[in-house]
Amino acid sequence: MTYASDVLTLARKDLRLELRARDTVPAMVLFVVASLVIFHFALPSASGDLAAYGLLWVALIFTALLGLVRGFAAEREQGLLDALVLAPVDRSTIWLAKAIAVLAFLGLAELVALPAFALFFTSVTWATVAGVALADVGICTVGTLLAAMAAASRTRELLLPLLFLPLAIPIVVGGVGASVVEDPGRYLGFLAGYDAIFAIISWASFEYVVTE
Amino acid sequence: MSTSLRSNPAVTAASLALVLLGTAIGLIFFFTPEDVDQGISQKIFYIHVPIALTAYACFGWGAWKALLHLWKRAPGADLESYVAIHQGVIFGALTLLTGSIWAKASWDHWWVWSSRQLVLFLVLFLFYAAYFMLRFSVEPGPARANLSAVYALFGVALIPVSFLAIRLAQDFVHPVVFKSSGPAMTGSMFATFCVAWAGMLALAATFYHVELAGKRLDTHVRELRALLERP
Numbered sequence: 001m002t003y004a005s006d007v008l009t010l011a012r013k014d015l016r017l018e019l020r021a022r023d024t025v026p027a028m029v030l031f032v033v034a035s036l037v038i039f040h041f042a043l044p045s046a047s048g049d050l051a052a053y054g055l056l057w058v059a060l061i062f063t064a065l066l067g068l069v070r071g072f073a074a075e076r077e078q079g080l081l082d083a084l085v086l087a088p089v090d091r092s093t094i095w096l097a098k099a100i101a102v103l104a105f106l107g108l109a110e111l112v113a114l115p116a117f118a119l120f121f122t123s124v125t126w127a128t129v130a131g132v133a134l135a136d137v138g139i140c141t142v143g144t145l146l147a148a149m150a151a152a153s154r155t156r157e158l159l160l161p162l163l164f165l166p167l168a169i170p171i172v173v174g175g176v177g178a179s180v181v182e183d184p185g186r187y188l189g190f191l192a193g194y195d196a197i198f199a200i201i202s203w204a205s206f207e208y209v210v211t212e
Numbered sequence: 213m214s215t216s217l218r219s220n221p222a223v224t225a226a227s228l229a230l231v232l233l234g235t236a237i238g239l240i241f242f243f244t245p246e247d248v249d250q251g252i253s254q255k256i257f258y259i260h261v262p263i264a265l266t267a268y269a270c271f272g273w274g275a276w277k278a279l280l281h282l283w284k285r286a287p288g289a290d291l292e293s294y295v296a297i298h299q300g301v302i303f304g305a306l307t308l309l310t311g312s313i314w315a316k317a318s319w320d321h322w323w324v325w326s327s328r329q330l331v332l333f334l335v336l337f338l339f340y341a342a343y344f345m346l347r348f349s350v351e352p353g354p355a356r357a358n359l360s361a362v363y364a365l366f367g368v369a370l371i372p373v374s375f376l377a378i379r380l381a382q383d384f385v386h387p388v389v390f391k392s393s394g395p396a397m398t399g400s401m402f403a404t405f406c407v408a409w410a411g412m413l414a415l416a417a418t419f420y421h422v423e424l425a426g427k428r429l430d431t432h433v434r435e436l437r438a439l440l441e442r443p
């Protein structure tokens with residue numbers, strides 16, 4: 001088996017589990033729509049579209065956290081992670097497959113969230129969509145690694161947001177920048193750079209997170 | 213473990229810190245000229261910036277030890293990495309404190325989002341506070357050492373990325389009204405700054421070695437106790 005087919009097999013397992021159980025994606029969709037409704041009441045009428053864009057990014061980051069917290073839940077409940085680590089595959093395939101699965105879930109939630117944002121607040125520019133796509137890659141690569149760390153700790157769900165949010169600050173800067181300034185190129189480039197740097201670190205270090 | 217004073221690095225570092233920081237304080241108050249714009253309050257620059265640079269050095273040292281742990285499996289590297297990051301967080305908190313005092317003196321606000329250094333340290337402080345949460349919610353052992361090391365490596369990647377992010381964010385969040393770097397330094401100011409910085413590094417090295425010795429002693433005592441309790 002090659003690296004790519006290992007990743008595909010593992011990712012397909014997560015997607016199939018979700019297709020059967022349907023517990024993560026509907027929760028993320030409901031959460032993000034409910035957050036947008038809350039933001040309508042949190043924004044005084046004079047605050048304008050720019051503030052709404054900022055809050056969109058808050059909603060997306062927290063929705064992603066919801067998906068990431070669930071990321072390794074099935075493995076932990078069934079004690080599956082040890083079996084996966086023992087499997088004759090490169091350990092980083094576990095990380096990559098999980099990141100792809102979470103990316104798919106987050107993408108589905110955003111397919112609802114962005115039109116809902118356009119409906120409730122203001123139109124979504126192409127730069128925002130590009131920013132969201134680039135940010136998703138960063139969120140899922142870093143988030144999956146941190147979720148595996150949190151799954152190994154006693155405090156689990158409590159720990160993941162604490163680990164993740166400081167690392168998400170640059171993503172929010174890039175995303176909000178791409179959404180609100182005239183020339184979003186710099187911010188999109190920054191997000192792409194973030195993705196590259198942290199994807200490489202996560203890919204290289206995942207093995208140490210799941211082994212001793 | 214060596215208990216001889218002469219070969220103890222903590223004692224060397226402590227004496228160095230005492231001499232350098234004493235000299236620096238003398239230089240700050242009696243040698244450097246007073247700043248034209250900011251007056252006496254500018255003197256905190258000689259404390260604040262060296263503390264900030266020392267915090268970076270501690271984080272960098274912690275990440276280097278973390279890398280050694282993962283790469284070479286160097287024994288004790290995990291503990292050294294933890295102690296370095298602990299010192300980094302202490303110096304980081306002092307950076308926030310001194311920066312806040314300087315902000316109050318210069319701009320009459322305890323917190324200014326326009327000071328990049330302060331914002332960066334707030335982000336790093338949150339990040340490394342989570343390091344302790346992570347470390348203390350995992351049982352001691354090789355798994356904990358690995359998790360801590362990977363997180364410490366994320367930290368050194370986060371420093372430049374956050375620095376860039378905060379620079380970029382100022383285009384739309386908060387314009388730069390004040391420059392925290394101030395005017396160009398004269399020769400005497402720069403020399404004083406360097407002495408203060410060397411003093412702070414020596415101080416950090418002292419704390420590092422003292423804490424490390426204490427932690428090693430703890431482990432040693434625990435091992436001895438386990439041996440005694442064995443029937």
